[in-house]
Amino acid sequence: MNTIQEMAVSPVDEPVEERRGIMRWLTSTNHKEIGTLYLIFSFAMFLVGGSMALCIRAELFRPGLQFLRPELFNQLTTMHGLIMVFGAVMPAFVGFANWQLPMMIGASDMAFPRLNNFGFWLLPPAAILLMGSFFAPGGATAAGWTLYAPLSVQMGPGMDMAIFAIHLLGISSIVGAINIATTILHRRAPGMTLMKMPMFVWTWLVTAFLLVAVMPVFASAVTMLLTDRHFGTHFFNAAGGGDPVLFQHIFWFFGHPEVYILILPAFGIISEVIPTFSRKPLFGYRSMVLATCAIGVLAFLVWGHHMFTVGFGVGPELFFMYATMLVAVPTGVKLFNWIGTMWQGSLTFEAPMLFAVGFILVFLVGGVTGVVLAVAAVDVQLQDTYYVVAHFHYTMVAGSLFSLFAATYFWLPKWTGRMYDETLARWHFGLSIVFFNMTFFVMFFLGLAGMPRRIPDYPLQFADFNMIASIGAAGFGFSQLLFLYVVVKCVRRGTQASGRVWEGAVGLEWTLPSPAPKHSFEIPPVIK
Amino acid sequence: MSIATRQRRVFLILIAVAASMFGFGYVLPPLYARVCQLTGFNQLQSADSVSGSARPDADRTVLMQFDSNLRDGLPWNFRATQATAPVHPGQLVQVSYEVSNNSDHAISGQAIASYAPAGAAAYVRKLECFCFSIQTFAAHEVRQMPVIFLIDSSLPRDVSTVTLSYTFFEVPGRQAPAKENTT
Amino acid sequence: MIRKAPHLLAIAALVSFCRLTRAQSGANFQPPKTQIAHQIYDLHFFVQAICVGICVVIFAVLLYAIARFRKSSRRTAMQFTGYKPVEIAWVIVPVLILLVIAIPATHAVFAMKDTSNSDITVKITGYQWQWRYDYLQEDIGFYSALSTPRAQIENREAKEENYLLEVDHPLVVPVGKKIRILVTANDVIHSWFVPAFGVKQDAIPGFIRDAWFRVDEPGVYRGQCAELCGKEHGFMPIVVNAVSEREFSAWIADQHAAKQIAAQGADAAGAKTYSLEELKSGGEKIYTHNCIACHQPNGQGLPPAFPALANGKTATGPVAGTIHIVMNGSSKNPAMAAWKGQLSDLELASVITFVRNSFGNSAGDLVEPKDIATARQNP
Numbered sequence A: 001m002n003t004i005q006e007m008a009v010s011p012v013d014e015p016v017e018e019r020r021g022i023m024r025w026l027t028s029t030n031h032k033e034i035g036t037l038y039l040i041f042s043f044a045m046f047l048v049g050g051s052m053a054l055c056i057r058a059e060l061f062r063p064g065l066q067f068l069r070p071e072l073f074n075q076l077t078t079m080h081g082l083i084m085v086f087g088a089v090m091p092a093f094v095g096f097a098n099w100q101l102p103m104m105i106g107a108s109d110m111a112f113p114r115l116n117n118f119g120f121w122l123l124p125p126a127a128i129l130l131m132g133s134f135f136a137p138g139g140a141t142a143a144g145w146t147l148y149a150p151l152s153v154q155m156g157p158g159m160d161m162a163i164f165a166i167h168l169l170g171i172s173s174i175v176g177a178i179n180i181a182t183t184i185l186h187r188r189a190p191g192m193t194l195m196k197m198p199m200f201v202w203t204w205l206v207t208a209f210l211l212v213a214v215m216p217v218f219a220s221a222v223t224m225l226l227t228d229r230h231f232g233t234h235f236f237n238a239a240g241g242g243d244p245v246l247f248q249h250i251f252w253f254f255g256h257p258e259v260y261i262l263i264l265p266a267f268g269i270i271s272e273v274i275p276t277f278s279r280k281p282l283f284g285y286r287s288m289v290l291a292t293c294a295i296g297v298l299a300f301l302v303w304g305h306h307m308f309t310v311g312f313g314v315g316p317e318l319f320f321m322y323a324t325m326l327v328a329v330p331t332g333v334k335l336f337n338w339i340g341t342m343w344q345g346s347l348t349f350e351a352p353m354l355f356a357v358g359f360i361l362v363f364l365v366g367g368v369t370g371v372v373l374a375v376a377a378v379d380v381q382l383q384d385t386y387y388v389v390a391h392f393h394y395t396m397v398a399g400s401l402f403s404l405f406a407a408t409y410f411w412l413p414k415w416t417g418r419m420y421d422e423t424l425a426r427w428h429f430g431l432s433i434v435f436f437n438m439t440f441f442v443m444f445f446l447g448l449a450g451m452p453r454r455i456p457d458y459p460l461q462f463a464d465f466n467m468i469a470s471i472g473a474a475g476f477g478f479s480q481l482l483f484l485y486v487v488v489k490c491v492r493r494g495t496q497a498s499g500r501v502w503e504g505a506v507g508l509e510w511t512l513p514s515p516a517p518k519h520s521f522e523i524p525p526v527i528k
Numbered sequence B: 001m002s003i004a005t006r007q008r009r010v011f012l013i014l015i016a017v018a019a020s021m022f023g024f025g026y027v028l029p030p031l032y033a034r035v036c037q038l039t040g041f042n043q044l045q046s047a048d049s050v051s052g053s054a055r056p057d058a059d060r061t062v063l064m065q066f067d068s069n070l071r072d073g074l075p076w077n078f079r080a081t082q083a084t085a086p087v088h089p090g091q092l093v094q095v096s097y098e099v100s101n102n103s104d105h106a107i108s109g110q111a112i113a114s115y116a117p118a119g120a121a122a123y124v125r126k127l128e129c130f131c132f133s134i135q136t137f138a139a140h141e142v143r144q145m146p147v148i149f150l151i152d153s154s155l156p157r158d159v160s161t162v163t164l165s166y167t168f169f170e171v172p173g174r175q176a177p178a179k180e181n182t183t
Numbered sequence C: 001m002i003r004k005a006p007h008l009l010a011i012a013a014l015v016s017f018c019r020l021t022r023a024q025s026g027a028n029f030q031p032p033k034t035q036i037a038h039q040i041y042d043l044h045f046f047v048q049a050i051c052v053g054i055c056v057v058i059f060a061v062l063l064y065a066i067a068r069f070r071k072s073s074r075r076t077a078m079q080f081t082g083y084k085p086v087e088i089a090w091v092i093v094p095v096l097i098l099l100v101i102a103i104p105a106t107h108a109v110f111a112m113k114d115t116s117n118s119d120i121t122v123k124i125t126g127y128q129w130q131w132r133y134d135y136l137q138e139d140i141g142f143y144s145a146l147s148t149p150r151a152q153i154e155n156r157e158a159k160e161e162n163y164l165l166e167v168d169h170p171l172v173v174p175v176g177k178k179i180r181i182l183v184t185a186n187d188v189i190h191s192w193f194v195p196a197f198g199v200k201q202d203a204i205p206g207f208i209r210d211a212w213f214r215v216d217e218p219g220v221y222r223g224q225c226a227e228l229c230g231k232e233h234g235f236m237p238i239v240v241n242a243v244s245e246r247e248f249s250a251w252i253a254d255q256h257a258a259k260q261i262a263a264q265g266a267d268a269a270g271a272k273t274y275s276l277e278e279l280k281s282g283g284e285k286i287y288t289h290n291c292i293a294c295h296q297p298n299g300q301g302l303p304p305a306f307p308a309l310a311n312g313k314t315a316t317g318p319v320a321g322t323i324h325i326v327m328n329g330s331s332k333n334p335a336m337a338a339w340k341g342q343l344s345d346l347e348l349a350s351v352i353t354f355v356r357n358s359f360g361n362s363a364g365d366l367v368e369p370k371d372i373a374t375a376r377q378n379p
Helices: A004-008 A021-027 A031-059 A070-105 A113-121 A123-135 A157-186 A199-230 A244-278 A285-301 A314-342 A351-374 A376-382 A386-416 A422-449 A460-493 B003-039 B118-123 C005-021 C035-068 C084-113 C245-271 C276-290 C319-328 C345-356 C369-377
Strands: B062-070 B076-080 B084-087 B093-101 B107-116 B124-128 B135-137 B142-151 B161-170 C120-127 C130-135 C140-144 C171-174 C179-185 C190-194 C199-203 C209-213 C219-225 C238-243
Touching (some): A070 A157, A070 A199, A113 A157, A199 A244, A244 B003, A314 A351, A314 A376, A376 A422, A376 C084, A376 C199, A386 A460, B076 B161, B084 B093, B107 B118, B107 C179, B118 B124, B161 C179, C171 C245, C345 C369
Parallel strands (some): C120 C179
Antiparallel strands (some): B076 B093, B093 B142, B107 B135, B107 B161, C120 C130, C190 C219
């Protein structure tokens, strides 16, 4: 049996003189510092990806081509997707994992601190490759973030740069996930059984397994693309006995679990915030854990619903339809559990709670429209239209992004020892939720009316809703600068925060002082 | 077992999982080809065996349609010599496709077959077909190539029309082995 | 007034919902014109009503909780963490709802996939960036490309009613007949989508995939390509003209006749001699219709993806090189299509002559239809 002695003095915690300046950040193996690096990187990528979205919406403000050539428009839509998914949302969740997981389980740091450093520092070169691809001959790849062959085989060198960036991003995610899984499995404080872990830890455990399982499949898909492009293979070329649809199968076998990777940590965050501001324990902890695992398993069975118009036979079409509809059940359980937590609680609505409740409202819309899309016959009308764009922005922006805002406001006082400006943060919420809905709700109508995706110009009947969406997008985009201001103001001159910070806060991290010391839980607490 | 050992074990297991999933990605193409074969979705590249009882089912007629496609750039004319043929399941049928090479040099190509409805592929048993191998055509050569097939009588009853469509792709720099040329 | 506000809000919401769900509203599916489209329309209405109902109920519960359980009304929190009956209910009830949806959903899939017993077969091929329609039983085929003038797209002229939804040669089908379509592609994946028919079928290069529709009433129906296929993905619409059987037969006869005349015309054109001016002026029209999207009105192109024709190497070099690339496309740059299949000898000769003698190029030579005919024989 392990003694506290053994755990307290782990080999990687030998005292090291504190480095300063750039070297401090380049060589840090501290989970808090690396968490900060991930979050700063991800917010920078969020602004880059967001600027691309604003360019896209500016072009779509009115019918006709005003600012962008069609090929540049396609490059922007592609890179907006790749940067937001792989550069903004995923690193942000890893950043929160880094900061919070060790504190929440009473560990001194992640299981593999040097691997942690390596995992982060793969990201800036990947980002440079990705953004640099705009300057390659022919520009960045314009095949959509889904990179379907044979269009992606046709693309210029920007596609190859993107493939290498994807490999780097993938390795970063995989080693990060291995680190997270190992930390959760073997660095929990004594007495913290799996069923006593906070939900954020549980959701990250399942997410980590998904990452390890599917990121390599994406890697093999883009490698096959690379060899089809340059080395004479014909995986996706009918001429050589291949099949373009094979790419879609491989891609979505990765791609669908990927979207659960993007949302499960968000679910975990919401499961931390709502009990705190309801001053009540999470309702249905056990079923939350089961639902999370169920979603993790079902994630592997539904990839075909992205391919309903490819020409499946009746059998596969029905199978994917039924399996996809089934995902609504564990997702619903989670939603109901959050409401059950609020029920008969004692609620206050500081910014984290505002974003959490906002999350529930808008994620519900995203979720039910997912059920609509699951109905294969209806999907035939909606596939590749703006209905799908609206659906995934509701789940990923209102879902993942709002949860990231909630998490920032929730934990920033713990990290910095300073409170953020509550009034400004509430303004951030109000502006975000209003402009978000203005931008994306009308896209459901556009999709129903038949407007396809990824077009820089459109027939006149789509003009009014496009104008509304573009105005909303501008509002939503610029509101995020307010978030930046709130965070910077908090870090520099926020008022002192207490150790507990929130009246209803429960969990190991809240037993630490604010700001949390650089090395916390060097001696693990004992959990009863 | 110490924590460090346990952690190393999990690390190695997960690295192995990641590596196998990368390999799994590469297993998917042959797996996909196999599943397509079994479900009859994509064409079979070799001659089928025909089961003993080949009495044509005279009560049932299936309309076969013959379609042809050329990838742009191939300086050939490629067409079926007959657009349709009514066929009884179990009956041996021969149709021909004609290729004329309009260029002044030899070109090789491979025909890929595709069926509609896609599931019908499993029931179209081809005994001889130019799609089994790469075909080389000399400059200005015009050649008729047969397809000999029969429709298995277990073709589902609700299928009354089957379209057989070939797309010819150029295979640069490859010559067909002389003995496999079908003439 | 304040107390009535929730009721007024609810009524306003209901009215907006009803107006938005009308098919003409631009916020719902386009009016369905085939049996499948009707099935999809009704199925969607059913599923959407359930979803809206679920949202309304959950929103109400949530808003109630927010209003009722605030700390500011001096609440202390209960500490329960579960309640088995409710937890079981909210697993069972969603499963039942999904079963109820699954039944008509399954019927619709079977109906959609049943291409048997069709009357007419049309092969539809997606190209970068237009469609081709082939009536297999009639040996008629033609290309169908966007006919909206570039000037409208570039905001130099006012946009007309069917902006981006009009083509030069629509697909013509008879009403009331089961049309089976075989969809394929020549280069990358496209998708043939006509919302009023409830049909969307991906066009996969190298494979045919079938789908079907039967149009209820005559009319002109419009759709767009629904799979990203390159820069002009938004500019390759679909127009289907559904006409009576009699009109359809007459149209088929017309097509056969036109084919004859075109063949004769090509022969005649081959025999005739043309002047430089004749070829250039004809070529300019063809250039404007087919080439300016990439090579631009002034021939400057958008290098490196779309080379400049003004002082371009191929455009000012040996004439055989220009003929070869226009007819056969570029092996290095797949965006340059092979035009020999789409343009006649006269059209090819005209546009090549135009390009070689415009934009500051002064090759001085002219290419005649008979040169193109020779090139077809000896590529």
